Amino acid sequence: MIKKIEQSPLYKIVNPKSIAFLGASNSFAAMGTSCFASLAERGYEGELYPVHPSQEIVQGIKAYKNVADLPCTPDLAVMVLPTRIVCKAMEECGKKGIKHAIIVTAGFKEIGGDGVALEKELVGIALKYGIRFIGPNCIGVTNPHHKLNTTFLSDNSEPGFIGLASQSGSFVTQMTNYLSRMSLGFSTAFSIGNGASIDLVDCLQYLGACPHTKVITMYVEGIDRGREFMETARAIVPDKPIVALYVGGSETGKKACFSHTGTMAGPDMLYDGMFRQCGVIRATSLVEMFDFAWTLGNLPEPKGRNVVIQTHSGGPGATAADACGRMGLELPPLSNKTLDKLADLVPGTASINNPVDLTFSKNPKDFFQKIPGALLEDPNIHMLLTYYLMPLQTMQRPLVQMGLSVDEAQKGAYKMVEHACDAVAGLVDKYKKPLVGFTFRGMEEPFPAGLAKRGVPIYPSPERAVAALAVLARYSELKAAITKKP
Amino acid sequence: MIKKIEQSPLYKIVNPKSIAFLGASNSFAAMGTSCFASLAERGYEGELYPVHPSQEIVQGIKAYKNVADLPCTPDLAVMVLPTRIVCKAMEECGKKGIKHAIIVTAGFKEIGGDGVALEKELVGIALKYGIRFIGPNCIGVTNPHHKLNTTFLSDNSEPGFIGLASQSGSFVTQMTNYLSRMSLGFSTAFSIGNGASIDLVDCLQYLGACPHTKVITMYVEGIDRGREFMETARAIVPDKPIVALYVGGSETGKKACFSHTGTMAGPDMLYDGMFRQCGVIRATSLVEMFDFAWTLGNLPEPKGRNVVIQTHSGGPGATAADACGRMGLELPPLSNKTLDKLADLVPGTASINNPVDLTFSKNPKDFFQKIPGALLEDPNIHMLLTYYLMPLQTMQRPLVQMGLSVDEAQKGAYKMVEHACDAVAGLVDKYKKPLVGFTFRGMEEPFPAGLAKRGVPIYPSPERAVAALAVLARYSELKAAITKKP
Numbered sequence: 001m002i003k004k005i006e007q008s009p010l011y012k013i014v015n016p017k018s019i020a021f022l023g024a025s026n027s028f029a030a031m032g033t034s035c036f037a038s039l040a041e042r043g044y045e046g047e048l049y050p051v052h053p054s055q056e057i058v059q060g061i062k063a064y065k066n067v068a069d070l071p072c073t074p075d076l077a078v079m080v081l082p083t084r085i086v087c088k089a090m091e092e093c094g095k096k097g098i099k100h101a102i103i104v105t106a107g108f109k110e111i112g113g114d115g116v117a118l119e120k121e122l123v124g125i126a127l128k129y130g131i132r133f134i135g136p137n138c139i140g141v142t143n144p145h146h147k148l149n150t151t152f153l154s155d156n157s158e159p160g161f162i163g164l165a166s167q168s169g170s171f172v173t174q175m176t177n178y179l180s181r182m183s184l185g186f187s188t189a190f191s192i193g194n195g196a197s198i199d200l201v202d203c204l205q206y207l208g209a210c211p212h213t214k215v216i217t218m219y220v221e222g223i224d225r226g227r228e229f230m231e232t233a234r235a236i237v238p239d240k241p242i243v244a245l246y247v248g249g250s251e252t253g254k255k256a257c258f259s260h261t262g263t264m265a266g267p268d269m270l271y272d273g274m275f276r277q278c279g280v281i282r283a284t285s286l287v288e289m290f291d292f293a294w295t296l297g298n299l300p301e302p303k304g305r306n307v308v309i310q311t312h313s314g315g316p317g318a319t320a321a322d323a324c325g326r327m328g329l330e331l332p333p334l335s336n337k338t339l340d341k342l343a344d345l346v347p348g349t350a351s352i353n354n355p356v357d358l359t360f361s362k363n364p365k366d367f368f369q370k371i372p373g374a375l376l377e378d379p380n381i382h383m384l385l386t387y388y389l390m391p392l393q394t395m396q397r398p399l400v401q402m403g404l405s406v407d408e409a410q411k412g413a414y415k416m417v418e419h420a421c422d423a424v425a426g427l428v429d430k431y432k433k434p435l436v437g438f439t440f441r442g443m444e445e446p447f448p449a450g451l452a453k454r455g456v457p458i459y460p461s462p463e464r465a466v467a468a469l470a471v472l473a474r475y476s477e478l479k480a481a482i483t484k485k486p
Numbered sequence: 487m488i489k490k491i492e493q494s495p496l497y498k499i500v501n502p503k504s505i506a507f508l509g510a511s512n513s514f515a516a517m518g519t520s521c522f523a524s525l526a527e528r529g530y531e532g533e534l535y536p537v538h539p540s541q542e543i544v545q546g547i548k549a550y551k552n553v554a555d556l557p558c559t560p561d562l563a564v565m566v567l568p569t570r571i572v573c574k575a576m577e578e579c580g581k582k583g584i585k586h587a588i589i590v591t592a593g594f595k596e597i598g599g600d601g602v603a604l605e606k607e608l609v610g611i612a613l614k615y616g617i618r619f620i621g622p623n624c625i626g627v628t629n630p631h632h633k634l635n636t637t638f639l640s641d642n643s644e645p646g647f648i649g650l651a652s653q654s655g656s657f658v659t660q661m662t663n664y665l666s667r668m669s670l671g672f673s674t675a676f677s678i679g680n681g682a683s684i685d686l687v688d689c690l691q692y693l694g695a696c697p698h699t700k701v702i703t704m705y706v707e708g709i710d711r712g713r714e715f716m717e718t719a720r721a722i723v724p725d726k727p728i729v730a731l732y733v734g735g736s737e738t739g740k741k742a743c744f745s746h747t748g749t750m751a752g753p754d755m756l757y758d759g760m761f762r763q764c765g766v767i768r769a770t771s772l773v774e775m776f777d778f779a780w781t782l783g784n785l786p787e788p789k790g791r792n793v794v795i796q797t798h799s800g801g802p803g804a805t806a807a808d809a810c811g812r813m814g815l816e817l818p819p820l821s822n823k824t825l826d827k828l829a830d831l832v833p834g835t836a837s838i839n840n841p842v843d844l845t846f847s848k849n850p851k852d853f854f855q856k857i858p859g860a861l862l863e864d865p866n867i868h869m870l871l872t873y874y875l876m877p878l879q880t881m882q883r884p885l886v887q888m889g890l891s892v893d894e895a896q897k898g899a900y901k902m903v904e905h906a907c908d909a910v911a912g913l914v915d916k917y918k919k920p921l922v923g924f925t926f927r928g929m930e931e932p933f934p935a936g937l938a939k940r941g942v943p944i945y946p947s948p949e950r951a952v953a954a955l956a957v958l959a960r961y962s963e964l965k966a967a968i969t970k971k972p
Binding site: 034168256257317319325349355441463 | 514515517520523592593639640652653654655656657660661663664667705707731733734735736737738739741742743745746770771772773799800801802803804805806807808809810811812816817835837839841843845846875877879880883884887888926927928929930946947948949
């Protein structure tokens with residue numbers, strides 16, 4: 001394990017002060033050109049040195065004919081070159097004293113045959129010069145906290161707290177839009193490609209030491225250094241959770257992984273056991289992995305597995321209750337003291353078992369503040385799960401009926417939404433207990449978006465919300481198990 | 487089983503030519519008022535007769551003091567009244583000759599004690615006058631094809647092909663927005679509440695005969711008439727699929743169902759067995775139920791379980807492949823003839839195993855038409871699953887680089903999206919094989935929305951897409967099993 005983040009070979013790769021870029025040009029069809037454009041679009045603030053055999057200016061920036069000509073030794077070289085010239089370029093970088101590289105170019109181990117030999121040659125050159133590199137056959141890295149994006153897709157997402165170590169480049173570049181919809185973002189994301197020099201273990205060590213990273217996520221097709229992986233994970237898990245998606249466990253998954261990154265995947269059981277022993281939480285899908293990160297990175301640890309469900313509709317309450325039972329969460333009865341507090345707040349038609357089904361809400365302040373407050377005060381309750389509806393139109397209709405113009409009613413409804421979101425977020429701060437919501441409305445609507453913005457996870461189904469609550473309890477248990485052992 | 491839809495007691499309830507409305511007023515806080523307003527908002531075209539003891543005009547429509555005063559005998563009475571006067575109102579409706587009612591009012595069997603006796607009394611009155619009714623403790627019905635919505639939430643969603651029989655009102659009223667985002671909608675949806683007169687079996691028979699309904703969905707907390715349910719389902723399944731969500735199987739689910747609708751739920755195994763025997767597909771969540779409806783209602787039947795995956799990114803391809811393996815779908819190799827056809831269409835970096843990973847797309851026409859066309863022509867391939875990215879921005883960037891203005895580039899990109907959607911939808915028509923997509927982009931974006939509009943399902947994760955493809959194969963098998971037996 002590294003003691004300081006600067007010790008990681010990845011430190012200069014994702015926090016470079018200067019970059020030599022090999023493979024960008026003024027021809028907009030080329031991939032390298034897109035990667036280079038992404039750096040500018042993200043607002044990278046360090047020095048950029050495009051290297052091009054003939055063009056003197058690349059995308060408005062002075063270019064150099066050779067790496068040898070560069071006026072300084074950059075922290076990092078990025079290569080998006082034809083396969084046949086990568087080794088030669090690596091040699092030149094080595095001679096220049098460059099110690100870190102990202103090799104996007106494909107056509108190595110993953111194609112078999114000659115590609116395997118070529119990758120060996122590449123690794124040999126790197127070793128000779130003491131270069132550590134990501135790739136080949138990767139998509140690069142993104143570190144929004146450093147305004148760095150070397151991938152070919154532009155990315156202006158907000159910096160976040162999710163670290164990602166991925167054997168797929170797509171999940172680095174193609175998930176930022178997805179995460180943004182939940183007000184989530186990457187702290188740093190690595191696409192390791194074939195992992196010839198830097199592998200998942202290196203990424204794990206970096207992310208473990210990274211101050212911006214609250215949750216580590218991993219997309220895994222196969223782990224080569226099993227022992228080191230487990231030691232590293234065990235060292236990290238007491239401080240931050242690790243969630244991994246492993247897709248090589250099925251026969252079809254195994255074949256697909258092999259043709260993707262040349263990885264030899266192992267059976268599910270092996271990985272299940274390995275993950276369990278080192279406290280890594282296994283997600284069954286990418287969606288679930290980020291669902292888990294949402295609660296793990298935002299919410300306090302629960303003291304146990306007792307949940308209370310607050311709903312104003314029976315069906316959503318019953319589906320949530322069913323999901324709790326299936327995922328090992330308990331729905332204990334409420335204390336008499338809590339029942340007394342609720343008595344004044346709920347309508348006569350309400351059912352104050354657990355789920356607490358209000359049937360309808362007498363007033364918003366009770367629904368968003370007093371009722372959940374009373375539930376969270378109950379010492380036997382560890383977590384709160386709430387069903388939310390809150391379409392703007394239902395708030396606007398009565399305001400219009402009360403005589404407001406449509407415009408005024410809309411403004412009024414927006415204000416009500418903001419107040420409601422503040423109230424809910426305030427509950428987490430006040431009671432230090434996890435609270436999540438679920439809704440079937442779209443994340444583009446102001447209420448779900450407002451909760452997400454304030455760090456309150458709100459899921460598009462009860463099952464996903466319950467799974468994300470259950471993982472909080474699971475993480476506490478995994479941590480306890482690890483710290484107990486010698 | 488009914489032979490004609492008009493024989494169903496529900497026919498006049500969801501296709502009424504005239505409605506007596508008891509419980510609407512000009513006081514906008516009342517629930518009945520909202521329900522009445524919803525009828526007007528939906529554009530109901532029949533006669534409306536509000537009944538109110540003192541107000542002469544209700545929401546602009548002439549009101550009557552008593553049911554007896556009505557100028558005709560309406561097809562349907564809707565009651566949103568205080569519990570204590572429901573029986574009296576039912577008696578008056580009976581005397582007037584009204585034969586169908588919706589009773590929204592709660593406070594009957596579901597609260598136990600006196601409520602149980604009150605519900606018996608209500609049923610007795612209905613029997614005396616030959617009245618069939620939905621409820622009590624329900625939210626009403628919606629039949630967009632008849633411009634009918636009796637629920638308190640407004641609903642202007644497009645008519646669709648999904649029939650819903652639900653023991654939860656929320657799932658009738660609170661899912662239209664959800665379904666609209668997928669260009670889906672209800673044919674007719676019933677909230678049966680306590681099911682005192684009309685139950686799930688009646689709904690099933692209606693929806694089985696309903697010409698607008700292509701898929702029947704059910705939210706089930708417990709089935710009372712087990713034998714009739716199974717007979718009805720077996721008669722319907724050869725013509726249209728039935729998908730059911732049952733939430734009473736866990737201990738927590740069972741308790742929640744009881745306090746919601748007073749239903750005695752049974753163990754999971756019992757329901758699993760029952761559903762299997764009569765060909766009903768069990769969904770594990772509401773989201774899954776509508777996911778299934780999306781493919782079942784839009785796509786042709788597959789001839790088997792062989793899938794080909796088309797992707798331009800390895801990670802999404804590998805997760806989809808893993809999901810296929812876990813859900814019993816096969817990824818066979820492609821025929822030599824297919825490989826020959828692909829050779830000219832894919833870039834050199836592509837992997838043409840199954841998944842077919844293009845790594846990038848040489849041109850849109852190949853990606854959206856020629857490549858999937860070649861894959862669907864392969865006689866050994868039964869279904870196609872495609873990973874889509876298609877953010878507008880990636881199409882706009884090269885257009886701007888080519889010299890177009892931002893405005894022109896945006897228009898150009900929108901046009902490309904429309905063409906791509908047309909091409910994909912054309913594949914289903916041409917090859918008569920199921921085709922679904924998955925993406926991590928939002929459904930509000932033009933490409934996913936455009937596919938959905940054309941009836942091509944596109945899911946927000948590979949797992950959901952694969953499950954929805956697998957259910958097509960499962961439905962064929964269930965149908966075959968049922969029609970084989972005597």
